[in-house]
Amino acid sequence: MPAGTLYRGREGMWSWVAHRVTGVTIFFFLFVHVLDTALVRVSPEAYDDVVATYKAPIVSLLEYGLVAAVLFHALNGLRVIAVDFWAKGPKYQRQMLWTVVGVWVVLMAGAAYPVLNHAARVLFGS
Amino acid sequence: MSTETSPTSSVEMTSSSAAHSPDNPAPVIQPPRARTGRAPRSTRTNFEMYGWLFMRLSGIVLVVLVLGHLVIQLVLDGGVSRIGFAFVAGRWASPFWQFWDLLMLWLAMLHGANGMRTIINDYSERDNTRFWLKMVLYTATVFTVLLGTLVIFTFDPNIR
Ligand code: HEM
Numbered sequence: 001m002p003a004g005t006l007y008r009g010r011e012g013m014w015s016w017v018a019h020r021v022t023g024v025t026i027f028f029f030l031f032v033h034v035l036d037t038a039l040v041r042v043s044p045e046a047y048d049d050v051v052a053t054y055k056a057p058i059v060s061l062l063e064y065g066l067v068a069a070v071l072f073h074a075l076n077g078l079r080v081i082a083v084d085f086w087a088k089g090p091k092y093q094r095q096m097l098w099t100v101v102g103v104w105v106v107l108m109a110g111a112a113y114p115v116l117n118h119a120a121r122v123l124f125g126s
Numbered sequence: 127m128s129t130e131t132s133p134t135s136s137v138e139m140t141s142s143s144a145a146h147s148p149d150n151p152a153p154v155i156q157p158p159r160a161r162t163g164r165a166p167r168s169t170r171t172n173f174e175m176y177g178w179l180f181m182r183l184s185g186i187v188l189v190v191l192v193l194g195h196l197v198i199q200l201v202l203d204g205g206v207s208r209i210g211f212a213f214v215a216g217r218w219a220s221p222f223w224q225f226w227d228l229l230m231l232w233l234a235m236l237h238g239a240n241g242m243r244t245i246i247n248d249y250s251e252r253d254n255t256r257f258w259l260k261m262v263l264y265t266a267t268v269f270t271v272l273l274g275t276l277v278i279f280t281f282d283p284n285i286r
């Protein structure tokens with residue numbers, strides 16, 4: 001590995017990979033999501049049927065995964081913007097990455113109960 | 127002119143450049159990015175720069191729109207368990223949330239599609255593959271944006 005590069009093989013490269021993977025994930029979700037929302041133009045029953053799948057316990061886990069992807073992409077996106085526009089951004093890019101990871105962990109812990117308690121209740125009774 | 131020192135006396139020549147002299151000049155090399163006959167026709171627009179800027183501006187707005195949407199749909203009173211036709215009817219009764227969803231739809235789709243375009247450019251190696259992947263992407267994007275827009279504007283709470 002060439003010495004002194006800012007990104008290759010280091011945290012910066014992996015954050016770029018994760019940014020790309022999460023971006024693609026959200027894009028495909030959004031495509032399906034607009035299709036399922038369009039069912040409100042078909043009938044209330046058709047819409048409620050498909051939304052019922054969103055409430056299944058395993059799907060709640062997927063929703064938690066989606067929240068993880070959106071949160072990382074959003075926080076890291078702000079970091080990318082700071083690196084590009086803030087004069088000291090490139091200097092602090094690594095510190096900002098660990099800040100992103102820290103804030104992400106805290107928000108994911110906070111999201112766990114609201115997003116997953118419904119599933120836990122269905123699975124284990126309330 | 128005896129005072130003038132020849133450049134070769136102060137600079138140590140390597141074997142390849144040492145062979146060149148005024149009588150045997152080095153071959154002319156095109157400056158980088160010069161437009162030669164073989165280069166594709168000039169496309170002098172700032173499209174890629176505007177795309178780059180759009181990714182950043184839309185990203186900042188999307189932080190508010192998408193994170194706000196997720197908090198409303200998944201966290202606030204009951205989260206996903208309260209979503210249904212009646213819930214959507216209640217939300218889209220307000221022009222504020224209609225506008226929120228419309229803006230989110232357009233920005234997220236254009237931002238996502240432009241990002242996917244970058245990724246296709248990065249990984250597809252054959253011109254043909256690249257062309258068709260982009261055609262699929264653009265078709266899906268236009269379809270999704272139009273469908274979502276139509277749904278917001280034609281929503282009818284008293285359907286059936
Ligand atoms: C699992 C998490 C999600 C749930 C449960 C959810 C739920 C909903 C619901 C119920 C609606 C109907 C309108 C409303 O109430 O505002 C809606 C619309 C919409 N959502 Fe989501 N959403 C989720 C995630 C997302 C994400 C991550 C995005 C953006 C990337 C997004 C983008 C949109 C858009 C653009 C619309 C408008 C659709 C249209 O124009 O037909 N949603 N969502």
Ligand code: HEM
Pocket residue numbers: 016019020022023024026027030070073074075077078080081181182184185186188189192193234235237238239240241242244245
């Ligand atoms: C939540 C707020 C968001 C922020 C702050 C954000 C920020 C960014 C930024 C700054 C870039 C450019 C990265 C670069 O040029 O290297 C980017 C790329 C991208 N974004 Fe977002 N974005 C957000 C939401 C979304 C959404 C909702 C989607 C999907 C619909 C999405 C999909 C993508 C994709 C596919 C890329 C291309 C990734 C790549 O080229 O590696 N983003 N995002």
